Amino acid sequence: MDFQDYQGVWVFIEEKDGAVASVSLELLGAGRKLADKRGVELAGVIIGEHIKHLSKTIFEYGADIAYVYDDPIFKNYRTESYMKALLDCSAKHKPEIILYGATSTGKDLASAVATDLPTGLTADTTELDVEEATGLLLASRPAFGGNIMATILCKKYRPQMATVRAKVMKALPPEPGREGRIVEESILLREEDIRTKVLEIVKETTKKVRIDEADIIVAGGKGLGSAEGFQLVHQLAETLGGAVGASRDVVEAGWIEHAHQIGQTGVTVTPKIYIALGISGAIQHIVGMKNSGLIIAINNDPEAPIFESCHYGIVGDAFEIVPMLIEQLSEVMSREGVSHV
Amino acid sequence: MHIVVCVKQVPDTKIIKINPKTNTLDRRSAPAILNPYDAHAVQEAVKLKQALGQGKISVLSMGPPQATEVIKKSIEIGADEGYLISDRAFAGADTLATSYALSKALEKIAAKHPIDIVICGKHAIDGDTGQVGPGIARRMDIPPITNVIEVTKFDKENRIILVKRKLTNGYEELEVQLPCLLTVEKEINQIAYSPLPNMIRAARYKPNIWSVGDLEAVDKAQLGLKGSPTVVGKMFTPPKLDGGKLLEGAVDEQVKQLIEVLSERKELLNVK
Ligand SMILES: Cc1cc2nc3c(=O)[nH]c(=O)nc-3n(C[C@H](O)[C@H](O)[C@H](O)COP(=O)(O)OP(=O)(O)OC[C@H]3O[C@@H](n4cnc5c(N)ncnc54)[C@H](O)[C@@H]3O)c2cc1C
Ligand SMILES: Cc1cc2nc3c(=O)[nH]c(=O)nc-3n(C[C@H](O)[C@H](O)[C@H](O)COP(=O)(O)OP(=O)(O)OC[C@H]3O[C@@H](n4cnc5c(N)ncnc54)[C@H](O)[C@@H]3O)c2cc1C
Numbered sequence: 001m002d003f004q005d006y007q008g009v010w011v012f013i014e015e016k017d018g019a020v021a022s023v024s025l026e027l028l029g030a031g032r033k034l035a036d037k038r039g040v041e042l043a044g045v046i047i048g049e050h051i052k053h054l055s056k057t058i059f060e061y062g063a064d065i066a067y068v069y070d071d072p073i074f075k076n077y078r079t080e081s082y083m084k085a086l087l088d089c090s091a092k093h094k095p096e097i098i099l100y101g102a103t104s105t106g107k108d109l110a111s112a113v114a115t116d117l118p119t120g121l122t123a124d125t126t127e128l129d130v131e132e133a134t135g136l137l138l139a140s141r142p143a144f145g146g147n148i149m150a151t152i153l154c155k156k157y158r159p160q161m162a163t164v165r166a167k168v169m170k171a172l173p174p175e176p177g178r179e180g181r182i183v184e185e186s187i188l189l190r191e192e193d194i195r196t197k198v199l200e201i202v203k204e205t206t207k208k209v210r211i212d213e214a215d216i217i218v219a220g221g222k223g224l225g226s227a228e229g230f231q232l233v234h235q236l237a238e239t240l241g242g243a244v245g246a247s248r249d250v251v252e253a254g255w256i257e258h259a260h261q262i263g264q265t266g267v268t269v270t271p272k273i274y275i276a277l278g279i280s281g282a283i284q285h286i287v288g289m290k291n292s293g294l295i296i297a298i299n300n301d302p303e304a305p306i307f308e309s310c311h312y313g314i315v316g317d318a319f320e321i322v323p324m325l326i327e328q329l330s331e332v333m334s335r336e337g338v339s340h341v
Numbered sequence: 342m343h344i345v346v347c348v349k350q351v352p353d354t355k356i357i358k359i360n361p362k363t364n365t366l367d368r369r370s371a372p373a374i375l376n377p378y379d380a381h382a383v384q385e386a387v388k389l390k391q392a393l394g395q396g397k398i399s400v401l402s403m404g405p406p407q408a409t410e411v412i413k414k415s416i417e418i419g420a421d422e423g424y425l426i427s428d429r430a431f432a433g434a435d436t437l438a439t440s441y442a443l444s445k446a447l448e449k450i451a452a453k454h455p456i457d458i459v460i461c462g463k464h465a466i467d468g469d470t471g472q473v474g475p476g477i478a479r480r481m482d483i484p485p486i487t488n489v490i491e492v493t494k495f496d497k498e499n500r501i502i503l504v505k506r507k508l509t510n511g512y513e514e515l516e517v518q519l520p521c522l523l524t525v526e527k528e529i530n531q532i533a534y535s536p537l538p539n540m541i542r543a544a545r546y547k548p549n550i551w552s553v554g555d556l557e558a559v560d561k562a563q564l565g566l567k568g569s570p571t572v573v574g575k576m577f578t579p580p581k582l583d584g585g586k587l588l589e590g591a592v593d594e595q596v597k598q599l600i601e602v603l604s605e606r607k608e609l610l611n612v613k
Contacts, residue, residue, distance in 0.1 A: 076513075079475070079487075104487065104508055108485070108487045111436070111472040111474075111475035111476055111485075112475045112476075112478070115475065115476045115480060119437075120435065120437065120569070120570030120571035121437075121470075122571060123436075123469070123470035123472060140577075143573075144467050144469070149576065149577055149579050151573070152572070153572050154570050155572065156570060195484040196484050196486065196518070196521075197515065197517075198514075198515055199503070201511065201514075202512055202513070203511040204511040204512075241610065264469070265466075265469060273603070273609060283579065290579075296602070307587060308585060310585055311585060312586055312587075312588060312598075313586070313588065314587070314595045316592055320592060324593060324596045328597070328600055329600060329610075332600055333610060
């Protein structure tokens with residue numbers, strides 16, 4: 001394999017409700033940095049039906065090239081059809097790096113593509129960098145077995161691939177009118193050759209917890225002792241008009257549903273205020289909330305690692321502090337006339 | 342109908358504790374368990390077999406000799422047969438090499454009893470990549486369906502199943518031709534209590550154990566550490582956030598300071 005033949009950084013572009021998904025915009029931002037460091041072009045691969053117009057958006061967010069596969073057969077995501085398009089594109093244009101969002105679609109597609117290429121695939125990356133001289137992708141993810149990160153490398157194969165968590169990279173501010181090159185591609189695929197059919201897509205309209213969209217999150221950990229103790233989290237969240245989050249241990253204990261779990265195997269959140277009660281601050285939790293605007297931690301162990309990842313910390317018993325906080329907060333806010341409800 | 346479930350032995354991350362001072366994991370305290378998602382995968386196979394009124398369930402694991410424990414656990418849930426591939430040559434495998442080794446074992450199992458469905462967990466709670474299932478499917482050239490939350494219909498005549506696949510904000514219903522591979526979410530079923538005869542059978546059960554030499558046409562260059570394109574480079578502690586500050590003073594003093602901090606963002610607060 002001649003590494004010289006492999007050039008450029010690619011992002012697999014996901015569509016959501018007719019627009020480019022935010023995770024793809026974030027990856028274009030991250031990809032732009034890698035491409036600039038290597039002095040190469042950044043491309044987006046867009047697969048779907050009637051999706052050519054998305055090129056405009058990806059150029060504004062930093063891409064130089066859009067590889068477009070526009071065909072009715074790509075109307076819905078299916079592993080087999082999308083994989084064949086991506087393999088075709090990769091064989092023709094030979095990228096050095098391909099990034100995917102660590103979404104259900106992105107992970108599914110990347111795992112299949114990696115097996116066929118074949119190449120290495122780093123999962124759920126939370127930090128990305130590239131070696132300027134060699135083009136070696138440095139994709140880091142939390143390592144099992146401690147509060148440490150591991151950098152995963154793929155030295156002997158190209159392209160190098162990684163799935164990247166949503167909300168940990170930053171999209172660039174869009175540059176209206178920024179232009180790029182559209183490369184229209186196609187492959188011959190027959191419906192009969194694809195072994196799955198999408199019968200129906202059902203969007204859940206019921207307003208379920210969307211902690212990934214909340215401005216304020218109060219999250220609780222195992223330190224609250226019991227499902228009853230965890231009510232403290234609900235109380236403070238209600239006072240502040242925020243959403244409720246939890247550590248994995250709390251979810252496994254059954255105090256709250258998985259939809260509230262924050263971290264590597266839960267949701268990544270970036271609220272403006274994040275308050276952690278009785279959470280120790282394991283790396284798998286931290287990667288899910290570290291980009292929050294203001295992080296406040298309350299924990300009775302001064303050595304708890306959460307204090308290394310917060311802006312303000314209080315060492316003490318949550319059951320003593322939080323009720324005081326709720327009381328004084330309500331008082332102050334009503335005095336200042338901030339009470340809305 | 343032959344269903345094969347891939348099951349992995351993992352350390353119980355609920356019980357093991359990370360020492361916050363040394364940042365290391367106390368492995369001695371880590372009991373090994375059947376990956377929780379794989380328990381649901383076996384349970385789903387049992388459900389399908391019961392609904393069909395016939396069929397055979399095999400389970401396959403790759404790991405050290407102690408991994409026979411997770412095969413026994415699967416027999417308890419209701420599997421009929423168990424296979425363990427265990428060899429130094431498999432050690433250090435990334436997901437590409439793992440799916441290669443497992444697919445070679447599946448090939449050997451299929452030679453005796455053709456496979457209709459392979460079921461994997463959504464992910465293993467230790468490695469946590471979720472990449473092995475789709476990898477196996479590609480190697481067997483069968484369609485992979487990830488994140489399955491329900492098998493709604495099993496059409497034996499036409500060899501088609503209908504499944505619901507979880508999406509970020511809802512689900513999709515798919516029609517899939519057999520053979521296929523499913524990876525399952527926890528909500529797909531509830532683990533039933535094991536009937537006594539299963540427990541007795543599991544206690545006595547001796548799984549088939551294969552080494553590399555027992556598998557056909559294996560390219561050893563694709564196994565284990567050697568066959569793994571990804572390698573773990575450096576390990577590092579993530580940088581601390583700036584501005585980290587422990588508040589000081591008596592508790593009510595600290596609460597007061599915190600309120601001042603929050604008050605700076607009061608446009609966000611929706612205080613009742
Ligand atoms: C592959 C993998 C993936 C994972 N994914 C996630 C994930 O997505 N999200 C996640 O959160 N975790 C995840 N984990 C688990 C993670 O490693 C930790 O085990 C978990 O986050 C710990 O939860 P905790 O902080 O609630 O509990 P603990 O670690 O038990 O911490 C409880 C804390 O509460 C404090 N405390 C006790 N009493 C009080 C009191 N009265 N007042 C104030 N403080 C008190 C204690 O000092 C302690 O620091 C994952 C682990 C692995 C191996
Ligand atoms: C810190 C660290 C980071 C890693 N990062 C990566 C990475 O980014 N990319 C990479 O390719 N590898 C990575 N690995 C290696 C990876 O953990 C191993 O390849 C592991 O054997 C399989 O991956 P998994 O545990 O993620 O399985 P998953 O893909 O999460 O497992 C999904 C399902 O596949 C089946 N399955 C998985 N393993 C077995 C088995 N041994 N026997 C039977 N069935 C099984 C089960 O049904 C399971 O539910 C990493 C390892 C470490 C220690």
